[in-house]
Amino acid sequence: MLTQIINGQILTPQGWLKDGSVLVSDGKILEVTNSDLAVIGAKVIDAKGMYIVPGFVAMNVHGGGGHDFKECTEEAFRTAVAAHLKHGATTIFPTLSASPKESICKAVSICEGLMAEKNSTVLGLHVEGPYLNTKMAGSLYDVKDPDKEEYTSILESTGCIKRWDASPELPGAHDFARYLRSKGILAAITHTEAEFGDIKAAYAAGFTHAAQFYNAMPGFHKRREYKYEGTVESVFLMDDMTVEVIADGKHLPSTILRLVYKLKGVERTCLVTDALSYAASDIKPDEDSRIIIEDGVCKLADHSSLAGSIATMDVLVRTMVQKANIPLADAIRMASETPARLMGVADRTGTLQRGKDADIIIMDRNLAVRAVWSLGHLVPDANTLY
Structure with a gap:
């Protein structure tokens, strides 16, 4: 299933990206884009203006x-x-x-x-x-x-x-x-x-x-x-x-x-x-x-x-x-x-980039964790958003 996380500030290796989105499929990051336009067939997750950061x-x-x-x-x-x-x-x-x-x-x-x-x-x-x-x-x-x-x-x-x-x-x-x-x-x-x-x-x-x-x-x-x-x-x-x-x-x-x-x-x-x-x-x-x-x-x-x-x-x-x-x-x-x-795992995690594991966190303005995805799976009881 294709998931699209939108409406948040995304931390990329190049710095903060506003008004972009993170596309996730089969446990991997498919793409980090500068567009938050809905992708056909994707389940859209609204980050509500919060921070989208790597796990x-x-x-x-x-x-x-x-x-x-x-x-x-x-x-x-x-x-x-x-x-x-x-x-x-x-x-x-x-x-x-x-x-x-x-x-x-x-x-x-x-x-x-x-x-x-x-x-x-x-x-x-x-x-x-x-x-x-x-x-x-x-x-x-x-x-x-x-x-x-x-x-x-x-x-x-x-x-x-x-x-x-x-x-x-x-x-x-x-x-x-x-x-x-x-x-x-x-x-x-x-x-x-x-x-x-x-x-x-x-x-x-x-x-x-x-x-x-x-x-x-x-x-x-x-x-x-x-x-x-x-x-x-x-x-x-x-x-x-x-x-x-x-x-x-x-x-x-x-x-x-x-x-x-x-x-x-x-x-x-x-x-x-x-x-x-x-x-x-x-x-x-x-x-x-x-x-x-x-x-x-x-x-x-x-x-x-x-x-x-x-x-x-x-x-x-x-x-x-x-x-x-x-x-x-x-x-x-x-x-x-x-x-x-x-620890020798930067090829698969640590940053939000295409091809890496979909290890993603949403943090609110007080820096509380509001949602966690591990390899693209939403972690139960780790959030109050979804």
């Missing part, structure tokens, strides 16, 4: 809807993915936090099954750890140095892992990054104490992305009477190194979000939720849990650290626009186009 690409998300991907069950994966889809995440790379090999393999099996399904929004798996600096692990546990036998055996058996994060200063981390690069997998630094020399060497080895930038890594600091650059300043100095920020308005203040945008730019900055199971859910942590929800964010119960967000992708866009004063087009691109490119 979001969630590249760092641990769970939602009351389930965590670390549960390693099909129910957990399906529930969490569906919860974020309703908020515009039309492409998702489930994140598995520090886990033993057995759990990684279970997650791989589930992910492969979902990826094989028709119209799947899951395009790969993201693994965080367990190769992490114990001093910087925060709420994560069971961390260790890179184990070559372990990661090679996993990656030789599957192609579904698209990103893997580690602390670059650990013994064997550079070999790990080189191996990931040989497989076309995005290698990211995280939970690290690395300074400039470490970051420069890590980048050369293949660590080209900085996860949850500013969080779980030091900035400018002193040791005795001397001052040293932190991971943050070191990443800024690596011009081609990409970053992601948890733009929930809690993990980073709006001034820092603006600074990252100013220094790294749209094409090297991604917006991520780092969401836990409590996102898009009414479920709260148990009374004896290590994690509490307070001030709209997840924290360790002893208040020593943040532990993750309860944000969805649409929250990130609103934060960047309404609190950090970032242009809407740039905020959308950092939630769609840039992560799609970094």
Whole structure:
């Protein structure tokens, strides 16, 4: 069936298009035109003057809807993915936090099954750890140095892992990054104490992305009477190194979000939720849990650290626009186009262009999601318009 979305401001790679339309057929974008004249035989969707933008690409998300991907069950994966889809995440790379090999393999099996399904929004798996600096692990546990036998055996058996994060200063981390690069997998630094020399060497080895930038890594600091650059300043100095920020308005203040945008730019900055199971859910942590929800964010119960967000992708866009004063087009691109490119799926999603998947969102003037199409299918309960 041919669908025509009209009467909205359409975000294209060339900028905003007014009074145009998006034609959708068989799950693909047939055309983005500068005319909103009705096409014969098409089902016409009136966007009512709202924003028509590409679906979001969630590249760092641990769970939602009351389930965590670390549960390693099909129910957990399906529930969490569906919860974020309703908020515009039309492409998702489930994140598995520090886990033993057995759990990684279970997650791989589930992910492969979902990826094989028709119209799947899951395009790969993201693994965080367990190769992490114990001093910087925060709420994560069971961390260790890179184990070559372990990661090679996993990656030789599957192609579904698209990103893997580690602390670059650990013994064997550079070999790990080189191996990931040989497989076309995005290698990211995280939970690290690395300074400039470490970051420069890590980048050369293949660590080209900085996860949850500013969080779980030091900035400018002193040791005795001397001052040293932190991971943050070191990443800024690596011009081609990409970053992601948890733009929930809690993990980073709006001034820092603006600074990252100013220094790294749209094409090297991604917006991520780092969401836990409590996102898009009414479920709260148990009374004896290590994690509490307070001030709209997840924290360790002893208040020593943040532990993750309860944000969805649409929250990130609103934060960047309404609190950090970032242009809407740039905020959308950092939630769609840039992560799609970094995760290797820009050929099929991330922008509204002919031939790409019909992953489309309508947002109102307050930047609330009013409708979501995933591969041309209207997502139930994700809208109030249709």
